[in-house]
Amino acid sequence: MQPTAARPLLLFALRDARVVDLVGGMLRDLGHDILHTTDGPATRRALRERRPQGVLLSLELPRCDPWQLLTELRAHDDRLPVVVTAPVYVEIEAARAYRLGADDYVTYSLSREQGFPRLAARFRRLLPRREASSGHAAPERVVVDRAGHTATVGGAPLDLSPLEFDLFATLAARPEQVLSHGQLLREVWGEREDGDPVRVKYTVLRLRRKIAAATGGRTGISTVRGIGYRYHPVD
Secondary structure: OOOOOOOOEEEEEOOOHHHHHHHHHHHHHOOOEEEEEOOHHHHHHHHHHHOOOEEEEEOOOOOOOHHHHHHHHHHHOOOOOEEEEEOOOOHHHHHHHHHOOOOEEEEOOOOHHHHHHHHHHHHHHHOOOOOOOOOEEEOOOEEEEOOOOEEEEOOEEEOOOHHHHHHHHHHHOOOOOEEEHHHHHHHHHOOOOOOOOHHHHHHHHHHHHHHHHHHOOOOOEEEEOOOEEEEOOOO
């Protein structure tokens, strides 16, 4: 008999029990286990001892500087999916979260029927997924393997988070085409095209840094001011 595969563990670091009950319940139904912590010390201990595969981090976590914790998380592991959450949207906080490396910033101030399923869906999109399609070679030595969730540029491996991989795969699939902020929000984040473009900006910034490290400085991603981004295959 084959052993049962372990269920991926997600850490919910927040006080609001409604989020844990409802959002956590949705993600449990999708095959994940949920670990809940309610303050900073317990969260740090859980990160150290349990090594979760994703983190939902509240900006209102007691006995904790969430910005410092987010900085430490990103310094330790830049692939771990991290969603920062708050009851209401604050533009300055959203920009700061993306700048420090959060994969997403999600509020849940909508109704229970809308806000919590939206948060669960956004978190779910950041987690590694099994794909039925096999790897394929994109033009100019870019290889995107959706099944293995890996990517290389000119033979150099890229150490990408799930979100960064989805963004890179979307850009590389249409070389030399301009993809708007709205298109990327829809195709990569599953959001409306009039959503917050800041999350695109900072994810592109992280992706560029990783491609540059793998290629010796070249990224292939150019900004089309006021519109979006274009990918030029890296030779």
